[in-house]
Every structure is written in structure tokens, then in C-alpha cells.
Amino acid sequence: MDTIFRGAIIYIFLLIIFRISGKRTLYDATLFDFVLLLIIAETTQQALLGDDFSIVNGLLLIITLIFMDICLSLIKQKFKSFGKVVDGTSLILLDNGKLLTERMKKERVDEGDILESARALHGLEHLSQIKYAILEKDGKITIIPKEKAS
């Protein structure tokens, strides 16, 4: 029973903490994010297992975590507003060639991030070539170039 509570608490805690930390926190695996991910994984593993390394404990944990994930997706499907709270929504950062700086500041995105996505996805060179830049729910920035949109 202890294992199930541990699994559920850690799952919900990680969900809340990553949601609060913002969309961009763990999207791009820069060196710091990579280190953060490694440390969190290691800490979580210890908090989840405690000092019980038995197979039963491991299996119980896996079942608990996957079952919680299924439940969450079912609730999200049934209640769209809950999905919005858990996942957030997409957000336009560059609208018709115009940078929405307040949104960018709040989401901790700068021009360089938008240009990086523009280069990677479409080989674009200037901001002026972008019609829309959208911060997706998973923290990725998608780009719609001017020529393609028109």
C-alpha cells in the first residue's frame, strides 16, 4: 500500500512542479536541462523505491504510474477544461510578423529561440520571413513562414 501512495504522490507532485515551472523548462535539452533531468530522475527513483528493491515493489510502482497516466488521460478527454489546466494551451508569440513581447517575456522565450526554430524547421534567415511563431503545449516553438501562410 505504501508503494502505491508513494507512486501517486510523486506522480502528482512532478506533474504540478513541471507545470508550474513553465513550458520551456525541460523542452530543449541544453546542458543544464540535461543535468537537471538526470538529478531529478535519480532523486525520484530513490523516493519511489525507498529501501525496498524487490520485484513486487517495482512492478507495483510501474502499474500504479501507468494506471494514473491512463486515468489522467481519461479525465482530460472527458473534461476539456481539466486538460487545459494540466497541459496548457498553444500560445502565439509572433503574430503576422509582429513579436508579442509580453507573452515572450512571461514564457521565457526570446527572439533567438524563435529564430532557432525557424532555422531548424524551415531554414529561414530573418524574423521578417515568419508569419506565425507558436509556443506549443510541450514547449516546442513551431513556425509558419510567410510564403506558406499566404
Place this chain on the structure above:
Amino acid sequence: MNKHNGELEIDEDAPFEKRFWTVQRIGWLIMLLVILAAMFGFTGRGGLSGINKIKKASQSQSLVLEYDRFQRYQVSDKLTVKLQQLQTTAPTITFSKVFYEKIRVEQVVPQPEKVEINANEITYTFSISQPSGDVIFYTKPMHAGSLEVMVKGPNNERVPISMFVYP
């Protein structure tokens, strides 16, 4: 699905995101407060004396207890009992029932001569030749929540201690 500028189909909800930014900032503030609280000792293991490291003495100062107020479930800790003005070479230290029911005593230094247990108390008897001496109990809480223990010294002086064990 909403159409932005009549062309871009997107599930954007800017007012919701704006509200969520406020929630996010509050969340960051809470994280900072948790870190500060941990540094001060509110989450156990170190911190400032008076917050986590507690020193309590009986009125006559013959029984002094040093312990951590905030402990963690199944994490080793210690309780130091300082005995002063001893009038016997076989002093006893008695703890209320909670001490043996909800805490596992892993080691006692120095080793007691005798340990007696009854329905309400556990009594350790030591052999100390000097007028004062320290006894260290290495403990591990086996129960999460608050723990109230009554400690009784060789001269029957009582010192209550309260601890909180984080799950």
C-alpha cells in the same frame, strides 16, 4: 477550434494563459519559501538551533536533552541525554510508550546495563562512575506525524519532548 485572423486554426486561450502566469509566479514563490524553510531547518536535518536543533533541560539542569524537532520517516537521527549532578552510579532514563512503539532505537552509547519494559514505559539503566555523563540514543522514527515523548531522569525529573516526523 478557433480561427486566428480567420486563417490559423489554433486552440489558443490567451486569457487562460495570462491567469496561469499568475499561478506560475505564485508557485515559484512557494518553491522559494520551501527552500528558505528547509535552510532554516523546518524540514529537518540541520538548520538553525532553536528551530530544528532543540535543547531542553529539567528545572534543576540535571537532565538535558538535545534532539531534532523535525525528523523524517525511517531516517536515522539521534537524541543526546546529558546527565548531571548524578547521585547514583546506576542512573536510569525512562521514556514513555511512544519511544519504543513508534521509534526504533538502533544503538545506545554507552550500552545500558539493563533495559526494562512495561505497559507504559521503557527504562534504561546505565553504569556511570562520574557525577555526569552523556548517553546517545541513535534512533529511527517508524511513524510519520507528531510524536510526544516524556523523558524521566534519575531524580524523577520529567522533560517532555515533541517531534514531527515527515513522511
